[in-house]
Amino acid sequence: MEIPYTISTRPDTGLWNAKVGIWLFLASEVMLFGGLFSAYIFLRLDAPPGIWPHGLLNVPVGTMNTAILIMSSVTVVLAWASLKMRRYRAYWWYMLATISCGVIFLVVKLAYEWPQKFDHFGAYIKPEALGKYEQYLGNEYAAAKGLPPRLEITGHLHNRAALNDPKIKEYEVALDPLNAEPTNPAMDRPHFFPLPFTDKIATLEKEDVERATMFLPTHSAYFASYFTITGLHGMHVLGGVLVFIYMWLPVSKKLYQRNPEHLANRVEVSGLFWHFVDLIWIFVFPLFYLL
Amino acid sequence: MNNPPDISQDPKEYEEYAHGIQKHVRGYLMVGALLLTFTAVTVALSYVDFGTRKANIGIAMLVATLKAGAVAAVFMHLAAEKRLIYRILIFTGFFVLGLFWLIFLAWYDYPVFR
Secondary structure: OOOOOOOOOOOOOOOOHHHHHHHHHHHHHHHHHHHHHHHHHHHHHHHHOOOOOOOOHHHHHHHHHHHHHHHHHHHHHHHHHHHHOOOOOHHHHHHHHHHHHHHHHHHHHHHHHHHHHOOOEEEEHHHHHHHHHHHHHHHHHHOOOOOOOOOEEEEEEHHHHHHOOOOOOOEEEEEEHHOOOOOOOHOOOOOOOOOOOOOOOEEEEHHHHEEEEEEOOOOOHHHHHHHHHHHHHHHHHHHHHHHHHHHHHHHHHHHHHOOHHHHHHHHHHHHHHHHHHHHHHHHHHHHHHHH | OOOOOOOOHHHHHHHHHHHHHHHHHHHHHHHHHHHHHHHHHHHHOOOOOOOHHHHHHHHHHHHHHHHHHHHHHHHHHHHHHHHHHHHHHHHHHHHHHHHHHHHHHHHOOOOOOO
């Protein structure tokens, strides 16, 4: 059976069918991500002062990934334009560039950014014990400067067994710079280049800690929404890359030789999906990395 | 962009057609450069203190909306599409805005930290 209207336009819609299909699919995607973004807004607006973290993600790496995704949007539209001009060789190279950008994006996220978070530790201090750890929190200083209260001590956990072993009564943490020098004005706002862990070790008694985890979804509503939204977005990137690989392989060259416009239309609809994935990231990046 | 007059036994006709697409390609490259510039602007603005966190978020979302608009209008060809696509998007916009509105209604139900 032949699929109708892959190239010619359907008289009642004025469009070839796949184009209507992809836009209906993207409409459902808007609702999917819309639900998650509205959950993010709700959680964030309801977070008590000092609970919503700021400056925990790697901004230069996030910026680089944003640029990579934007460049891939350009290369995919150039791949499509090349097909329209029947320049298969150029199409092949642009498609390869798009696939490479998608793969780099995923590798950076899954092999660098996420593992770095899994290795970062945070402990929310019980309200009654905040004074005891004032030297690491600097809440008097923060209040005097109108900064949000500091409720968490973060850094590298030396005795990781302490997370699961009830016999270990304290956490030994190589502090993040903010907790090492909480009254240093340079720490009032996050830095563009993340500062490494310091050599300063703090010992946090477990009975003073409200909850302690690595930077996992269980850490906070912030990381729960971060991993959910970037995870779902990453799955979309993966899906796009797999489709592009199919269109880049020799099997698609056969379609090109048989019916070049059909391949061009396939690239156009998958490109529309790819641009949508880019568009979502344009909002994810400032919301999670910068604000 | 219209379908090509599949392309072309006549080299002159092809040249004309390809020239038309090349013009679009220049537009795509310019928008790409603009998006990269605006990404840098977004990052830079996040280190400027606009008084309140809300103001910073508002400005960042404004820049993000401009970028998303450029992607939708140029890369996704929404600047010139068929009416049916706009109809689909009007419905989508209505429902997604409704979703965000519900969130605000729910938020006002529980004034815990406000």
